[in-house]
Amino acid sequence: DTAVSQTPKYLVTQMGNDKSIKCEQNLGHDTMYWYKQDSKKFLKIMFSYNNKELIINETVPNRFSPKSPDKAHLNLHINSLELGDSAVYFCASSPRGGYYGYTFGSGTRLTVV
């Protein structure tokens, strides 16, 4: 029973398309995150939601829009995909804003062609 699950695991799409990545956690955590890992394996925070409220929004193009319908879900929508969006996207969750550690999803490898 996966704690933080992301779908899809792999996503290959053409430039200009719009796509979504879904994330769900069954840990009862209050806070969820999206991280991007680039081709050099460097991780960087994109967004953080606490109880459906956006609390961290890093310098991310506004083509990226997170949506949290409830505190167990944080989806990532990407419009007008560009080649540079190719990366691995990780969802994570934590209780109380990370004070007690993080649980990561298995990642979604997005390839834009």
Add this chain to the structure above:
Amino acid sequence: KNEVEQSPQNLTAQEGEFITINCSYSVGISALHWLQQHPGGGIVSLFMLSSGKKKHGRLIATINIQEKHSSLHITASHPRDSAVYICAVRGDFGNEKLTFGTGTRLTIIP
């Protein structure tokens, strides 16, 4: 310059060797995390530290808050320890995001 620096970037060792990976940071933190990422990509949280030392099996993590430095040690290394080890720091109150190091790629040769 990255706020979180790790060394070495790559490390290859023989099975059984004692391994040390270092992490230095330049910002105020509320906690430091060590993460493990295997080939295949999943990220696992190994330790969360705000002071002192923690041990889990063959893994030991230490932190020196005054020196802004942490180390991850692996005793009796094994090929299954081959992975990328990532240091991440959680900022102070009001800046609670995780900032990551660039990772250390560890390869243990049988």
